Amino acid sequence: MPIIRSVTREYIGKPIRCKAAICKKSGEPLVIEEVELDPPKSWEVRIKILCTSLCHSDVTFWKMNSSAPTARFPRILGHEAVGLVESVGENVEEVKEGDLVVPVFLPNCGECIDCGSTKSNNCTKFGNKPIRDMPRDGTSRFRDMKGEVVHHLLGVSSFSEYTVVDVTHVVKITHDIPLDKACLLSCGVSTGIGAAWKVADVEKGTTVAIFGLGAVGLAVAVAAKQRGASKIIGVDLNHDKFEIGKQFGITDFVNPSSTSNEKSVSEVIKDMTNGGADYCFECIGLASLMTEAFNSSREGWGKTVIIGVEMHGSPLTLNPYDILKGKTITGSLFGGLKPKSDLPLLAQKYLDKELNLDGFISQEVDFKDINKAFDYLLQGKSIRCIIRMDP
Ligand SMILES: NC(=O)c1ccc[n+]([C@@H]2O[C@H](COP(=O)([O-])OP(=O)(O)OC[C@H]3O[C@@H](n4cnc5c(N)ncnc54)[C@H](O)[C@@H]3O)[C@@H](O)[C@H]2O)c1
Ligand SMILES: [Zn+2]
Ligand SMILES: [Zn+2]
DSSP, X not given: XXXXXSOOSTTTTSOEEEXXXXXXXXXXXXXXXXXXXXXXXXXXXXXXXXXXXXXXXXXXXHHOOTTSTTOOSSBOXXXXXXXXXXXXXXTOOSOOTTOEEEEOSSXXXXXXXXXXXXXXXXXXXXXXXXXXXXXXXXXXXXXXXXSOEEBOSTTTOOSBSEEEEEGGGEEEOOTTSOHHHHHHTTTHHHHHHHIIIIIIOOOTTOEEEEEOOSHHHHHHHHHHHHTTOSEEEEEOSOTHHHHHXXXXXXXXXXXXXXXXXXXXXXXXXXXXXXXXXXXXXXXXXXXXXXXXXXXXXXXXTOEEEEOSOOOSOOOOOOOHHHHHTTOEEEEOSGGGOOHHHHHHHHHHHHHTTSSOOTTOEEEEEEGXXXXXXXXXXXXXXXXXXXXXXXX
């Protein structure tokens, strides 16, 4: 079976052999190998990935100890991407061959009580279960050349020339948008923007504290700036992130490693904001920093939004009296956005120049060099590294 490199009708209904970057063992470099990918079953879509990028959540699954309940090896990571529909299974009417689509880790069935509510984006019919391969039957569409199963990640698995995703994980997007910008909207950047606009609903003239200035935290900054926040404080251990953050709207910076021993980060932020920030966002994934973010928020109405994914199972410690004093804490997957309706709106805002996505792409590498994307992120040198697939 030849390796195919462009969307063709030749393989409709048949398996495709293509290259994928396989995570064979926890924390080891990905290995690019040929895999065989089944045709899409009912309600499924086979996508030719055009470009993909590395989100910290991929690193979390890559590093995960093989005994962890959500670890699966060998696995094809990757969940930020854009691609072309190669073929569709039965019952798929929403997209057709040749459509440009963004796969999203969060399903959006449009039928369940949550999909039907403006209060939630947490599709309860399909949910977000990292141990499952395909959402409907739980099985994988990928095999290695020995015929052994290769697992999916978060319903996407974009570190492959082709992937199969459930139609609930696919968003059709206009061909007008540059591919790298569409890719950014697939997870981290949309998550940060949604958290600021939809979950927190940041208002003009308010103060904001953002813990973690990766793509997610910087997207919160862009969105808060766009809403007219008066002070946007970035908290990060990497001092380079202050200079970088300024172009995204960060006005002030706190490096936890250089605050004085007498004062915690939350005390420093309270001093800077006359009693606490109006909105705090945790974009790292550590329970201790979620507490610190909450402690940095203002009594009376301070709102803390948890975005970082805490995979250690650490409990969150909060002082209940702070809650009595009016502070709130919430969280969201994908920034509270409903992928199918909100993602095309963000793309349109970008095209209308109402949303600035400049600066998020720090590097670009070819697919064969995908491990460099991990190096850049782990060394603190990357915001988003675009991984280009072969044409
Ligand atoms: N909720 C969601 O839907 C969703 C979506 C995407 C990503 N995430 C999560 O958001 C988090 C951020 O993702 P990202 O891709 O922006 O990550 P990233 O690695 O690009 O950025 C994280 C930033 O946090 C900083 N940092 C790390 N430890 C720190 C500490 N102890 N104190 C201060 N700063 C620290 C790093 O220097 C870095 O700048 C991750 O936990 C990721 O899994 C959640
Ligand atoms: Zn992500
Ligand atoms: Zn649903």
